[in-house]
Each structure stands twice: as structure tokens, then as C-alpha cells.
Amino acid sequence: MSEQEREPTARQEAAPLLPMPEDWSRALAVVAHPDDLEYGCSAAVAAWTDAGREVVYVLATRGEAGIDGLAPEVCGPLREREQRASAEAVGVRRVEFLDHRDGVVEYGVGLRRDIAAAVRRHRPELVLTLNHRDTWGGGPWNTPDHVAVGRAVLDAAADAGNRWIFPELAEQGLEPWDGVRWVAVAASPRPTHAVDARPGLERAVRSLLEHRTYIEALTDEDPEAYCRDFLAGGAGGAAARFGGVPAVTFELFPR
Template sequence: MTTTQLQPMPDDWRRALAVVAHPDDLEYGCSAAIAAWTDGGREVAYVLATRGEAGIDTLEPERCGPLREREQRASAAVVGVSAVEFLDHKDGVIEYGTALRRDIAAAIRRHRPELVITLNHRDTWGGVAWNTPDHVAVGRATLDAAGDAGNRWIFPDLTEQGLQPWDGVRWVAVAGSSTPTHAVDATSGLERAVHSLLEHRTYIEALTDEDPETYVRGFLTQHAEATGERFGGRPAVAFELFGR
């Protein structure tokens, strides 16, 4: 059986905005691609719906949230991202709806990206593992907000606040999709992706008894090489690309 090859991601853009639910979502999902993009002179900003405060069983949310925020900022810096914003929705109980769409639309208007990135918004990971409600809500709301951001009659209060409509989003790219269509060569960015995920050390140490670097390197390398089988044999990061 012939394996369908993934197409190269578009490269005729300058600004991207990545919108996800939690600290570490991007590092597990696509930071090798982000490293390659920032190397090429593109601007990438991060918006996180939560501070991941419910993510570590042994840490109370009021201690966990600030710690995971610090880890996320350090993690972003490793791949050349300095703009990191938090929307302060509650970790674990994010609700899909107009409030979330409005917050993401506002972020899109602030950053005015051509490419918006998010994480798997479907119910499952590949049909075998159940996705979390936070990922589903933020992914779906991001796909919707890419349109909301350009319509002056949706959330008109944003215009009153000085956030002018932005209809310049050309694509929304979903990382972690089980039906990807495009990919980015991860060769140049993979080592930094490893170090970027390692910045989430507190979370990783709570997640696994394995040595953190062994765990992180194994996870990211395995996924990049598996994706590369559909991308000319090069390590790669896959996306499902929706044009607008």
C-alpha cells in the first residue's frame, strides 16, 4: 500500500500565533517546527488558555500555576519565542463558548498573524486515546476565532477597546492531528525541541520515573522519525492544515 506523503507547510508568511490550553502542549506537539521558523526570521507568539495549575497532583494549584508559567516562558525562549501570554481560564474545566472564542479572537487581533497554530481538537488521539476537554475546547475555539477575529460585528467590544478586526489569517495548522496533511522538516529544530520540553522539568518528573532527558529525547525523536516516513525520510513535525 502506498503511503500518502505529507506536503511542505506554506512558507510565505511572517507572523504566527500558537494557541493551546496548557504549558507543555506546544513542546509535546510542534516546537521543533517553531524553532525552524524563528531561525528563518519569522515571528511566533504563544497564547495559553491556562497556567496548567491543575497538572501536577503533588502541587497545589496556587503553587503549581506560577511554577508552570515560569517553565513555559523558559521553554519558549529556547525556540526563539519571547511573547507568551496567559488567558487565565481554569485548568481542567475550560468551557468552549463565546467567552473563550472572544479571548482568542482578541489575541489574534493583537498579534495579527497569517498562520494560527493549535493542538488536536478532536475527541481522540488517533482513535485510541481519549483527548482532554481542555484540548478539544481550545482547539475548536481557535479554529472558530480565526474567523471571528476578522468580523467587526462579532465581539464589537473588541473594536471599542482598540483591537481592530484582523482578517489576515490564511491558515490554521493543527498539531497532533491523526489526519495530518502537511509537515515541517524538524532536522534543525529537534535538538532545541528536546531542550525546550526539558524546561518543563517539574511536570515531567511528576509524569514519569524515567530519566527526564531520556524520556523527552525518546518521545520527540520517535514521533519525528515516524512522521518523516511520510516526508522524504527526514525527521518532521506534522500538521493538519485548514486554509481560510
């Protein structure tokens, strides 16, 4: 196991979380599936869009393999509709899909190219993704799709600024963009920064609740109670490291 993949030490776990940078205007969120952002960071997204910042969502898949009782050709379009409604609830107007196959997303040149193209297209200063580490902090094993997409995002943020990597993108009119200043990983087991969850929490609950078909397949709990308990519990768990304030956490990688 590499040093980068070791579990955080007690000292790291106790370190105060820093506020996320605020001197930016455009963010691009790239994740594997519908609902990843709603479980990961939508309360922060709501606060950012309220402040006039632009956030665009790009999803590697349409989540077509995510519900056992629904065939992919039925599930994919349904989850796409739910994702668009979910994004709207937190002020995100643009949602794109890369159409990689759900459940078997592979880290590699093709995925990096697709994400680099999205970065060049939207020209963000902040790029967001979901936990790319092997576990969720010593608990459940992470999924291959999350790991592949998260690691590809970290690499593609640099790829997008190098004209000699994927030169075909420039031929398609996508000029290099070296303006990404940070990549922020939501739901990381090694968070370094945070955003006050309180202003956006109610909209985050509504946003996650838009994934009703998925949630009803996942749990027998009342969907709204499930969404509220999950998001409020996660935010509350970070409060001890953020001045007692419920928070959405990120592992921030400056560039």
C-alpha cells in the first residue's frame, strides 16, 4: 500500500478543516453516476450558485446499471431525468453525460480525454469530483467507477492545459485550458477543507430526493427522512473540525 493510500492518522483526522477558496467564478463537477453529487456535496453547490457562481455537472454514465429491477434501457433515461431535476434543485442548469458504461468505467486514456475535453469546453477554475480512494475511510470498499473517474479527473485537470496531450481536441475547437486552480474531492476520507452546509441543506435534501426511484430501490425508509438523515448526519459529523458548524467536506488539491 502506498503512503498516499494509507488511512489518515489520528492527527490528520483531528486537524481543523479550512474554508474552501471563494475567489473563483466557474466550477465543473465530474462524477461517475447520477446521485453521486447529491450524496457528496450538493449543499455546497447550492450555496455557490446562490452566490452567483456557475456550476456545470458532467457524468461519466447515466447510471443504467444501478437498479436491479429495471433493465438498463429503461433505467438510464429515467435516472437521467432524475439527475436533471436534481441539479435544477440546487441551481445547476447544465448537465452533460459522457456515455461510458455504468459499472465498468475504466481508468485510461479515453476517459482522461473525455474529461479533459469537458474541462476545455467549460473552462473552470475549480473542478469537483467524488472520492477516488479505495475505501470510504476504513469502512466500505469504494466502487471501481468512483475510483476510475476520480483519478481520471485529477489527471485530466492537467491534461486539459497541455496542448500536446490530446491535440485532436484543439482540432475540434477545444483550445487548451490551464486555468484549473484546484481539484476538490467530495466525501474523501482525508478531507482538508469544508463549506458551511446550513444555507444549502434544505435544497440538498430536495435534490437527493429527486432520485426517488433509486432511493426507493435502496431502502424501505421514508425517502425524505432517509435523505434528511443521511445529509444532516454527514454534515453534523464534520462540525467538530469546522468550528462547530455542520459542513460539506472536501480534500483539496491545489494546482
